[in-house]
Amino acid sequence: MAVLWQDPPQEAAINRLVLWNIDLTLVDVAIVTRDAYAEAFRVVTGRPLVKLAPAMGRPDSEIVFETLAVNGIKAEDDHLPRFLSALAVAFADRRKRLTAEGRAMPGAKDALKAVAKLDGVAQSVLTGTIKSNAVLKLKAFGLDKHVNFDIGGYGEEVYPKATLLQVAQGRAKERFGTPFTAANTVLIGDSTRDVQAARIGGALMIGVASGRSMMGELREAGADLVLPDLSNASEVVAAVAGLTTPVDRKAG
Known part of the structure; x- marks a missing residue:
């Protein structure tokens, strides 16, 4: 199956990893x-x-x-x-x-496209769905263009989601040569289970209240930022950029 992802030019170092949950974050099928x-x-x-x-x-x-x-x-x-x-x-x-019977979540396509324009970013998925079905879910709605499926974590891999997150980070490190940690990995998902995976596995967390959990539940679970949905692509980009931009401790 052809994958549209292409590695960026060699001079563009990858130093941000964004992992997306699929169901009720990007699509509802x-x-x-x-x-x-x-x-x-x-x-x-x-x-x-x-x-x-x-x-x-x-x-x-x-x-x-x-x-x-x-x-x-x-x-x-x-x-x-x-x-x-x-x-x-x-x-x-x-x-x-x-x-015909499913839908892309509001703003999903624009959010993926906008995040892809951030410097040094690679996007993949961290999902309970098996890989072949994950690809089909995103391709059906044209959401696969900016996703590198090779470095994701999938439902056929019998690991807790937090461990699967670390597996995805390891795959990204092998692919791009950059260590991915809680400082430069962002998980975007709609459930408190996603938040728990980020906290335990070592990632920053953007909660999206489009599915299983309310905004307050996502905040209480420990999400770093919570959005009502993905309809404001600029807001999504600002959230990812803000969480993964190193802070100059000497400034001021």
């Missing part, structure tokens, strides 16, 4: 996702899906195990890889429904 889960469950178990475990910002790997459990299926060693494979196929089969 819940109807298609549920349908794909139902199909994958049927393929793997031979039974109809009665109850889908709530996402709540969790990775697909965790949702799969809970979904099997609440439907009375005892998980075996091969259940997870089989389910994730079936989920990828089921979601790809439904990709033409994404724009």
Whole structure:
């Protein structure tokens, strides 16, 4: 699958990493996702899906195990890889429904484009969605142009989200040669779980109250900045730039 991301010219050093949550931060495709889960469950178990475990910002790997459990299926060693494979196929089969039954979140496209213009920035995703489905979700709405999918963290990787954040930082360091820490990594997401991942994993956090959590909840959880949504691209850029610009301690 072709990826539109291209590394910047060699003289443009990458020294900012922006990681985006996907669902309810950049897109809302819940109807298609549920349908794909139902199909994958049927393929793997031979039974109809009665109850889908709530996402709540969790990775697909965790949702799969809970979904099997609440439907009375005892998980075996091969259940997870089989389910994730079936989920990828089921979601790809439904990709033409994404724009008809889903939506890009307000301002998402302009925000990604605007952040991409910041000096020294690389953008990727930190998501509970498996990689193939993450790519399809963003491509459906033209949100993939400024995203480097190779350095992201995804739902098939069985790590807590905070650890997955550190995995993404390591991939970015290997790609660009710059250490990424809590000083120059920003996570943008809509849930308190995202905030917890940033705090534990080592990143600055911009909460967006477009999904699971209210502005007050995001602030209370420890987000560095909270925005109502992504509709003001200049506000998003200012937030990323302000958090990742080194402060001259000698000034004044």
